[in-house]
Each structure stands twice: as C-alpha cells, then as structure tokens.
Amino acid sequence: MAEAAPSSTVTPTRADLFFGYAKIGLLGFGGVGAWARRVIVEERRWLTERDYAEVLGIGQVLPGPNVGNAAVMIGRRFHGLAGALLATSGIYIGPFCVLMLLAWAYQTYGQMPAVAPFMQGIAAAAAGMVIGMAAKMTSKLRPPPEMIAVGLAACGAAFWWRLPLPLIVAILAPVSIVLAHRRLPPAVRRAA
Structure with missing residues (x-):
C-alpha cells in the first residue's frame, strides 16, 4: 500500500503531465528510467520516493515498457483516463519522432565503420544510467x-x-x- 503523499508533493495539471512526460521521453536516450525518477520525484515532486518505487515496481512486472506502464498508472492517479493518455502520449511522442529520424540515418549510414564505436558508447552510457538509478533509489529508500x-x-x-x-x-x-x-x-x- 502506498504511503500517504506528504504535503511536499504537488498535484500536476493535465498539461504538466503531458509536458513533464514529454521532457522525460526526450531526455531518456538509452532508457528513461533515470530521467523519469528525477523529473517525477526530484524536480516536479509529483510522488514521494517510496510511491515512485512502488509504481515502478508494479510497472516492471507487467508486460510492456516499465516507465510506460508507470506513466499510465501515474497519469490515471491524477487525472483518470485522460491523465493516463496524456502521460503516455507525452512520453512517446518525442522519442517516436527522433526514432524515425535515427532509423533513416542508421539505414543510410549504419554500415560505415565509424558508426560502431558510437553505438558501443551509447550502450555503455545506457547501462551506467540504469545502474546509477538503482543505486540512487536504493540509497534513498534504505x-x-x-x-x-x-x-x-x-x-x-x-x-x-x-x-x-x-x-x-x-x-x-x-x-x-x-x-x-x-x-x-x-x-x-x-x-x-
């Protein structure tokens, strides 16, 4: 059961949900987990650390993308079906546009030898972000x-x-x- 939200949390508007999740989606190269926690808990204060960990935990055991599942639950918590749709569309709209552009670029230039180190560097950065988020959540939740x-x-x-x-x-x-x-x-x- 989620703990009661302290008075230091903020209830987002529908626009806040969309634009907050749009920011998360656009910052989340290699995975949005670390950015989602930072924006939702630290910057915007929509949820406490514990509430976010619980929602993310449920999102991880459901099929589909973890943070996408959490976006549905968080959006619904604040604004019902409209909130779920706004948070979910916010998190996916920017990455979809970027993905289409990158897919074209990779198809056009992906076979060039200079591209391989770039892809390895991105994979290492993404792994580091996941490990860093886990360490930060563990230290805060104790x-x-x-x-x-x-x-x-x-x-x-x-x-x-x-x-x-x-x-x-x-x-x-x-x-x-x-x-x-x-x-x-x-x-x-x-x-x-």
Whole structure:
C-alpha cells in the first residue's frame, strides 16, 4: 500500500503531465528510467520516493515498457483516463519522432565503420544510467537487508544464471512479499 503523499508533493495539471512526460521521453536516450525518477520525484515532486518505487515496481512486472506502464498508472492517479493518455502520449511522442529520424540515418549510414564505436558508447552510457538509478533509489529508500538480498538474488539470477524475467519474478515476488509482510508491526499484520 502506498504511503500517504506528504504535503511536499504537488498535484500536476493535465498539461504538466503531458509536458513533464514529454521532457522525460526526450531526455531518456538509452532508457528513461533515470530521467523519469528525477523529473517525477526530484524536480516536479509529483510522488514521494517510496510511491515512485512502488509504481515502478508494479510497472516492471507487467508486460510492456516499465516507465510506460508507470506513466499510465501515474497519469490515471491524477487525472483518470485522460491523465493516463496524456502521460503516455507525452512520453512517446518525442522519442517516436527522433526514432524515425535515427532509423533513416542508421539505414543510410549504419554500415560505415565509424558508426560502431558510437553505438558501443551509447550502450555503455545506457547501462551506467540504469545502474546509477538503482543505486540512487536504493540509497534513498534504505531497504532492509533481506530486501537487498532479494534484489541481489534477482541480479544474480538474470546475470549469471540467465533466467528469464518472468521466472525470476515468479520465484522472488512471493519471497519478497512474505519478507515485507513479516516486517509489518503485529497489529497491522493481524488486520491484513
């Protein structure tokens, strides 16, 4: 259950949702995860760190792009169906235009030897952004040791054992739910 939003959060207008997500989409070369968190939590203060982590977590276990799924949920939270459509169209409109231009450029110039180092550099930067976002979220949320262990187990399952994501989620989601439930105060556990 998401914690109540503190008074320091801001409710975006419909235009804010569209243009905020348009900014996220246009800044997110190599992945929008790091930019989405920065814009939504730090710059615009629409959600708390915990609320964003929960929405993103749900978005990651659903089919489709993680941040796109989160855009639907965040937009809906603030402005219903219209908000979901505005946030989602905002996040995709800029990248779609850029992608069409880059697809043309890659088709025209992609076989040139000078293009390969450029593509390798972009891939390395994208990986660094994902790792940086994970580290920043972890340091701000301060998860308990058992949740860090679950996260490391998920990384190990994906990296070393090359398990598919649905299998990792199917195995580790129930474990993390049980561990989180055990951390609840006894009165809350009984009521749940």
